[in-house]
Amino acid sequence: MHKRSIIIAALVATATGTYAQQQQKLNIEQATVFLHGAQLTSTAKVRLQKGENEFLFTNVAGDINTQSLSVNAGNGVVVESAVFQNNYLVSEVLSPRAREIKDSIDIVSNARSLVTDRITTITEQVAVLQANRKVGGENTGLSVAELTKMLDLVNTRMEGYLNQKHKQEEQQKKMDEYIARLRKQLDEENKKGYQPGGQLLVKFYAKDAIANDVTITYTVPNAGWSPTYDIRVEDISKPANLFYKANVYQNSGVKWDNVRLTLSTGDPNQGADAPVIAPWYLSFYHPAVGYKSKEALLNTYAVGAAPRTETYEDKEAGKDMAWKPSTMNEYVAVDNSGINTSFDIDLPYTIMNDGKQHIVAIKKYDVPATYRYYAVPRLDKDAFLQAQVTNWEDLNIIPGQTNIYYEGTYVGQGYIDVRNTTDTLTFSLGRDKKIVVRREQDKKLRSVKNIGSNVRETFAYTISVRNTRKDVVNIVIQDQLPVSNDKDIVIEDKETGSAELEEATGILKWTLSLKPNESKSLPFGYTVKYPKGRQVSGLR
Incomplete structure (x- = not known):
């Protein structure tokens, strides 16, 4: 093309306000991960010409919540529009x-x-x-x-x-x-539904040519985290060590490469509006006459079913760094000043776009605890060591699975549920075979007698407990007496010995302190009276 023609074309383009689309890759800097969903913050450095500029930003997550999209340019630069679109240049989308x-x-x-x-x-x-x-x-x-x-x-x-x-x-x-x-x-x-990435088409208007920083935030649904805890007790004379960790997953369509993580106990999917109560009207029930199919019945009963949980393969995440629990607290800040608790983790993490769970270390707590043994020999012959913690609210615990280690040995898994906990939080530390508990029926005192129009059945039991450890241990033992819901079934002649009896539930509770090699016997019994010719359910 002739030089003069090129100049004329450039002048015409300037006069008509035309512009060329530029392509820019976003850098994901921050990921705030909620229990369900995540907010991603990305940045880019753009060079704007005077007038309108159009940028196609790549490295954008797929299936974003467009209502949450925010583009901030600053320095007087106006964001005219921002449109999310799928990347149709990818011929085949594979995880x-x-x-x-x-x-x-x-x-x-x-x-x-x-x-x-x-x-x-x-x-x-x-x-x-x-x-x-x-x-x-x-x-x-x-x-x-x-x-x-x-x-x-x-x-x-x-x-x-x-x-x-x-x-x-x-x-x-x-x-x-x-x-x-x-x-x-x-x-x-x-079949796992891999989420591909997308693109973001943004139009800017600048009064003058400028190099400017752009910050883009949005939320995605295909991410989240769940808590998990390692509880380690080396000796019952020492505090318990609670290691707070998170299983973080994401299938947002882009790799979170070396990002700063914030883990939040919030859930933006729940909505922000408070519920509004409506009138509660009562009416007589009129059963419908008709046939209900098997499928309809199954759907009816499925309404109240508990949600299904998925398990994933656990994998360490991060940039080839070794996690040292004792130093993790230096890199985690806890903010619980608002409605939700958040954990700001300064160490960078890489979370792959694979939907698998990646372990992220949060914090370590040295928890003062009192230790006791607990046994219900009617249901299980073993004694369980428990750690009881007060002021547990300061630990920012939410319900999650626990991995229990006692005296340097892995003993099993448990679960922390603080939703039904009041002043004391109890951790189970597993079975201890050195506390021997037995429950035996006293056959000499067992009897069945017919007196008048009634039958009187007498039951007697003895619980024996022995401490084979070298230290004094405290143990709580529970059993129970039956409770009647029928006036014709009477529980009488209750022998509870030194146990505390809760009349409403029939639960017996012994609180003992056992010296090394000390044994104790705990007898109890009861009599059930009921009419002849009747059979009592649940008595055996």
């Missing part, structure tokens, strides 16, 4: 795991093609030998010795080729089976 499986299928398929070529080559060689053998057999000009020698050579080579062909076919069969397994695994991976 990293699915891509890995597909690559494996391609590699094995290519190797299979080579095996197929070898089989074809060997088949052609066998055909040539068969033709030579036929020609040799028809050639009467050869002596018997020469003909025999030639046929032996042909047969030897043919046997070798057939063996090679058999081996190649066996290898091909194994490859086919492996490809079939990979394809099945790929189908399962694709």
